[in-house]
Amino acid sequence: MLQETEELLTITEKEKNLILHNDDHNTFDFVIETLVEVCDHEYPQAEQCATITHYKGKCEVKTAAYELLLSIKSELQDRGLTVSIE
Numbered sequence: 001m002l003q004e005t006e007e008l009l010t011i012t013e014k015e016k017n018l019i020l021h022n023d024d025h026n027t028f029d030f031v032i033e034t035l036v037e038v039c040d041h042e043y044p045q046a047e048q049c050a051t052i053t054h055y056k057g058k059c060e061v062k063t064a065a066y067e068l069l070l071s072i073k074s075e076l077q078d079r080g081l082t083v084s085i086e
Contacts (some may be wrong), residue, residue, distance in 0.1 A: 005046055008059075014065050014066065015064060015066075016022075016063070016064070016065075016066045016069055016085050016086060017060045017062070017063050017069075017079075017085070018039075018060070018061050018062040018063070018064070018069045018072060018073060018076075018083060018085055019059070019060055019061070019083060019084045019085070019086055020035075020049060020053050020057075020058060020059050020060075020061045020081060020082070020083055021054050021057065021058045021082040021083065021084065022057045022058065022082075023081070023082050025080070026080060026081060028047075028050050028054070031046075031050045031053070031081065032046040032047050032050050033046075034076065034079050035049055035050070035061060036079060038072060038075045038076055038079070039061055039062050039072060041061070042085055045063050049061050060065075061083075064085050066085065069086070073085055
């Protein structure tokens with residue numbers, strides 16, 4: 001049981017969150033389309049993330065291994081979105 005718990009902690013520690021930050025220059029439609037294309041979100045999920053980001057200032061849009069998030073972060077930044085990994 002202890003070994004399983006340690007393995008789970010190791011897996012969990014490797015996962016990070018990709019955070020989308022609010023900005024004043026991208027439209028809701030553009031953000032939604034970008035999340036669908038880059039993060040493989042379904043439209044309702046992307047719409048919800050865009051809304052949360054608008055009202056709360058940021059939103060977790062993807063949880064995955066750090067290495068995977070780096071490429072997604074880069075693509076989102078190339079498209080003009082503000083993102084970080086936490």
